[in-house]
Amino acid sequence: MRNPLEVGPIEAPSGGTAEGLVQIGELADGITPVQVPVWIVNGKSDGPIVYLHAGAHGQETNYSVEMLHRLRRALDPARIKGAVIAVPLANILAHQFATRVAPHYAAREGIPFAGDLHKVFPGDPRGSITQRIAHFLWTEIVRQSDAAVDLHAVGHPGMPFCFMYRGGKQEAVGTPVWDLSLAMARAFGLTLITTGPNPLCLAGACLDAGKPAFMVEMAMARVLDETTVTAALRGTRNVLIQLGVIDGTIEKQTDVFVLPTEHRTLPTIRAERGGFINFEVECGQFLKAGTVIARTRDVFGKVVEEIIMPADGYVMTFPPLSWVGNQSVATGDLVADIFA
Numbered sequence: 312m313r314n315p316l317e318v319g320p321i322e323a324p325s326g327g328t329a330e331g332l333v334q335i336g337e338l339a340d341g342i343t344p345v346q347v348p349v350w351i352v353n354g355k356s357d358g359p360i361v362y363l364h365a366g367a368h369g370q371e372t373n374y375s376v377e378m379l380h381r382l383r384r385a386l387d388p389a390r391i392k393g394a395v396i397a398v399p400l401a402n403i404l405a406h407q408f409a410t411r412v413a414p415h416y417a418a419r420e421g422i423p424f425a426g427d428l429h430k431v432f433p434g435d436p437r438g439s440i441t442q443r444i445a446h447f448l449w450t451e452i453v454r455q456s457d458a459a460v461d462l463h464a465v466g467h468p469g470m471p472f473c474f475m476y477r478g479g480k481q482e483a484v485g486t487p488v489w490d491l492s493l494a495m496a497r498a499f500g501l502t503l504i505t506t507g508p509n510p511l512c513l514a515g516a517c518l519d520a521g522k523p524a525f526m527v528e529m530a531m532a533r534v535l536d537e538t539t540v541t542a543a544l545r546g547t548r549n550v551l552i553q554l555g556v557i558d559g560t561i562e563k564q565t566d567v568f569v570l571p572t573e574h575r576t577l578p579t580i581r582a583e584r585g586g587f588i589n590f591e592v593e594c595g596q597f598l599k600a601g602t603v604i605a606r607t608r609d610v611f612g613k614v615v616e617e618i619i620m621p622a623d624g625y626v627m628t629f630p631p632l633s634w635v636g637n638q639s640v641a642t643g644d645l646v647a648d649i650f651a
C-alpha cells in the first residue's frame with residue numbers, strides 16, 4: 312500500500328489520481344499567473360515513481376500533450392506499481408508563442424539561457440521565473456522520483472531519436488545510473504544518440520543525482536501527427552514496462568525510422584553565408600564526408616553556399632533547436648545537427 316503522493320498543493324491518494332496547477336509567479340500585470348500543470352497517477356502497489364517531463368521548449372509541445380493525455384487515460388491506479396507524475400507543458404509562457412524560451416526574456420534577461428528551461432536545472436528559487444519553474448520541478452517532483460523522461464522534439468525535416476547526455480558534471484558512462492538510463496532509452500526504442508555531459512539539462516542533473524534519465528526527440532511536434540503521437544506513446548509505455556510500473560511486453564518501434572546501434576553527435580554545422588536553405592539529403596541517410604547536404608540561395612536565387620558534411624555520418628535535423636521558420640538563415644545561424 313503506497314502513501315498519498317504530493318506535488319505542491321496537488322495530492323493523489325494511494326490508488327488514485329489528481330491534477331492541478333501550481334503557481335510560480337505572475338506576469339507584469341500582477342494578475343496573470345505563471346503556472347505549471349501537473350497530473351499524478353498514484354498506484355495502490357509499491358514501485359518506482361516516474362517523472363514524465365514535457366514542453367520545456369514551447370515549439371515542441373503539442374505531440375507530448377496529446378501523448379500524455381492518451382497515456383493517462385490508459386493508466387489504472389488500481390493496477391500500476393509505483394506512480395507516474397507528468398508535467399505536460401512545463402514552459403507555458405514559451406508555448407503561447409511556439410518559441411524555445413518565453414518571449415519576454417528577449418527584453419528583460421541579461422543572463423544567457425536564464426530563460427531556457429532546458430538549461431537551468433536544478434533551478435534557483437531566487438532566480439528568473441524560468442529558474443524558479445525548474446526549482447519547483449526539481450524540488451517537488453524530481454527529488455521524489457526514481458527516473459525521468461524528458462520529452463522534446465526536433466524541427467522539420469528531422470528524425471526521431473533518444474538523446475542522452477553522457478553525464479552531468481562529469482561522465483557517467485559505465486556507472487550503474489548510466490546503465491539504467493541506457494536500458495530506459497533502449498526500451499523507448501528509437502535511434503540512440505549520445506552527446507557530451509551537461510549538468511544544467513534535466514537528464515544530466517538527474518544523472519548527477521543518481522536518477523536514471525534520458526531525452527526523447529520526436530519530429531513533427533506542433534502538428535498532431537498520428538505516427539509521432541503513437542510512437543511516443545509506444546516508447547513511453549515501453550519505459551514504464553521496463554521499469555515495472557505497468558505490465559506488458561516491450562513493443563518495437565515499427566512506424567518510425569530507427570537506425571541500429573548507438574551513435575554520437577558531431578559538432579553542429581553553422582551557416583557561413585545567409586540565405587534560403589534547400590536541403591538535398593534525407594535525415595537518417597548515411598552520408599560520406601564531403602557530401603553537399605544543402606545549398607543556400609540568396610533572394611535572387613543565386614547559390615551562395617554549399618553546406619558540406621564534414622565527416623561520415625547522418626543529419627538528424629535541419630535546422631537544429633526546432634526554430635520555427637529557420638529554414639532561412641543568417642551567417643552564423645545553425646543549419647544542421649549531425650551525428651556519426
Ligand SMILES: [Zn+2]
Pocket residue numbers: 367368371429463464
Ligand atoms: Zn527541446
